[in-house]
Amino acid sequence: MTERLRIKDAVIKYGDNPAVNGVSLTAGAGEMIFITGANGSGKSTLTKGIAGLLPLSSGTLVRTPRMSYVPQYEEADRDFPARAGEIVLTGTQRPGKLFHTRNDRNQAESAMNALGIYDLADREIRTLSGGQLRRVFLARAICGKPELLLLDEPCAGLDAHSHEVLFSILRGMMSEGCAVVMVTHDISDIDGIPEGRVIRISGGRIAGYE
Amino acid sequence: MSEVIELLSYPFAYRALIAGSLISVCASVLGVILVLKHYSLIGHGLSEIGFASLSLSSALSVQPMYIAAPSVITASFVIMYVSRKYRTSGDTAIAIASSAALALGIVISSVSGTASNMSSYLFGSVLAVSEADLVVAVILSVIVIASFILLYNRLFLITYSEDYARSLGINTAMYQLIVSILTALVVVAGMRITGTLLISGVIILPAVSAKIVARGFRSLVIISGIVSFVAFILGLIMSFVINIPAGAVVILSNVAILILMKIFAGAKS
Ligand SMILES: Nc1ncnc2c1ncn2[C@@H]1O[C@H](COP(=O)(O)OP(=O)(O)OP(=O)(O)O)[C@@H](O)[C@H]1O
Numbered sequence: 001m002t003e004r005l006r007i008k009d010a011v012i013k014y015g016d017n018p019a020v021n022g023v024s025l026t027a028g029a030g031e032m033i034f035i036t037g038a039n040g041s042g043k044s045t046l047t048k049g050i051a052g053l054l055p056l057s058s059g060t061l062v063r064t065p066r067m068s069y070v071p072q073y074e075e076a077d078r079d080f081p082a083r084a085g086e087i088v089l090t091g092t093q094r095p096g097k098l099f100h101t102r103n104d105r106n107q108a109e110s111a112m113n114a115l116g117i118y119d120l121a122d123r124e125i126r127t128l129s130g131g132q133l134r135r136v137f138l139a140r141a142i143c144g145k146p147e148l149l150l151l152d153e154p155c156a157g158l159d160a161h162s163h164e165v166l167f168s169i170l171r172g173m174m175s176e177g178c179a180v181v182m183v184t185h186d187i188s189d190i191d192g193i194p195e196g197r198v199i200r201i202s203g204g205r206i207a208g209y210e
Numbered sequence: 211m212s213e214v215i216e217l218l219s220y221p222f223a224y225r226a227l228i229a230g231s232l233i234s235v236c237a238s239v240l241g242v243i244l245v246l247k248h249y250s251l252i253g254h255g256l257s258e259i260g261f262a263s264l265s266l267s268s269a270l271s272v273q274p275m276y277i278a279a280p281s282v283i284t285a286s287f288v289i290m291y292v293s294r295k296y297r298t299s300g301d302t303a304i305a306i307a308s309s310a311a312l313a314l315g316i317v318i319s320s321v322s323g324t325a326s327n328m329s330s331y332l333f334g335s336v337l338a339v340s341e342a343d344l345v346v347a348v349i350l351s352v353i354v355i356a357s358f359i360l361l362y363n364r365l366f367l368i369t370y371s372e373d374y375a376r377s378l379g380i381n382t383a384m385y386q387l388i389v390s391i392l393t394a395l396v397v398v399a400g401m402r403i404t405g406t407l408l409i410s411g412v413i414i415l416p417a418v419s420a421k422i423v424a425r426g427f428r429s430l431v432i433i434s435g436i437v438s439f440v441a442f443i444l445g446l447i448m449s450f451v452i453n454i455p456a457g458a459v460v461i462l463s464n465v466a467i468l469i470l471m472k473i474f475a476g477a478k479s
């Protein structure tokens with residue numbers, strides 16, 4: 001199985017405080033890994049480290065460059081003047097690629113279709129609800145056809161139907177070789193998802209496998 | 211109207227018209243990024259440093275651009291770096307640096323006995339637009355517009371979410387650098403016309419107005435450019451008719467447009 005992500009003994013610090021303290025994990029093509037743990041246990045810090053947004057103080061990180069990331073919180077202003085469709089399309093950008101192709105537009109459209117937000121493409125993001133905006137970010141991540149999909153609390157704000165839709169999309173992507181790493185503090189989000197491996201973290205360390 | 215037509219028969223007016231409108235459009239397009247990224251103060255800081263450079267160059271009697279261009283570009287790097295690193299306290303650093311630069315410029319001008327040039331630096335002068343300035347303005351606007359078209363998707367992505375861009379492996383610092391250099395060049399080229407005190411308004415105001423009515427990023431960029439162009443033309447014409455420095459009237463036109471857009475948007479909702 002092709003490996004998409006390998007972290008070994010990762011330590012990530014804010015100042016002198018390690019929020020992630022010696023975590024190792026791997027994810028192969030077609031695999032799904034759930035990372036759970038209490039608030040403040042270091043889940044988001046770990047995903048930011050994997051995404052390349054925070055440096056590792058020690059340890060190693062090897063991953064495919066074709067990664068898409070759905071952050072827990074978007075740092076942009078809520079009233080940023082952009083349409084939902086414009087945001088989704090940015091998910092197809094890669095280093096060295098400056099223009100969107102016809103194919104990119106098709107992928108963005110089908111991602112929006114799959115997530116049931118096709119009708120919202122021309123809406124300005126400031127007019128969207130929280131769950132609608134989350135689906136915009138999910139569509140942005142999946143339309144880039146990633147080999148590694150990193151999701152930080154993607155179910156927050158999703159209704160039961162959207163939740164089901166999300167998992168069926170993820171299964172489709174896994175069958176095409178995408179590895180999925182999903183963070184959630186709420187175990188009920190991943191109840192009845194048999195294919196996932198569950199890693200529980202606490203105080204920045206792996207506390208158990210379920 | 212006949213005055214306006216008569217005016218265009220003067221080469222200086224014609225040069226001011228072309229150079230000024232090109233620079234206004236470039237400034238406003240870059241302004242979109244600066245406003246959305248909360249870097250509004252950059253233009254202000256850079257123009258004060260531009261003022262100090264102009265004072266220095268006239269004290270030393272060297273070509274203004276030889277001192278202004280490198281020092282403003284260097285300052286733009288420093289300001290970008292400081293505001294990236296310290297987020298909010300960047301504002302304070304810019305405010306300190308810009309008032310220090312302004313004070314320094316005044317001291318240099320006074321000591322060197324070139325203080326009579328000072329008001330033309332501060333308030334700008336359309337008469338100051340030479341053939342060479344016009345050429346610079348044309349080249350600069352080609353560079354700015356071409357970069358914007360070429361990098362449009364990237365600039366949108368980074369302006370909306372720098373973190374997301376970085377997660378895709380994109381070198382966001384490089385794009386930040388490009389935007390700083392272009393802003394510095396626009397400030398240097400534009401400050402002679404509008405004055406160092408007012409160039410930052412030419413950068414920021416059209417984007418703020420456009421943000422009120424634009425729907426989506428593309429329309430924001432386009433409306434910002436149009437607003438800036440219209441405000442410049444209005445300002446230039448009025449400055450000739452009532453004989454007031456063009457920069458001031460351009461800014462007041464921009465403010466008037468901003469107020470009208472606010473009223474218009476308020477009436478609609
Ligand atoms: N920017 C920061 N600066 C300093 N400390 C931080 C920062 N971000 C997070 N922390 C601290 O690091 C620890 C881990 O935070 P993290 O956001 O990774 O938790 P989490 O598991 O994602 O929690 P949640 O379930 O609430 O999202 C917490 O103790 C938090 O207070």
Ligand SMILES: [Mg+2]
Nearest residue numbers: 043044045072
């Ligand atoms: Mg978190």
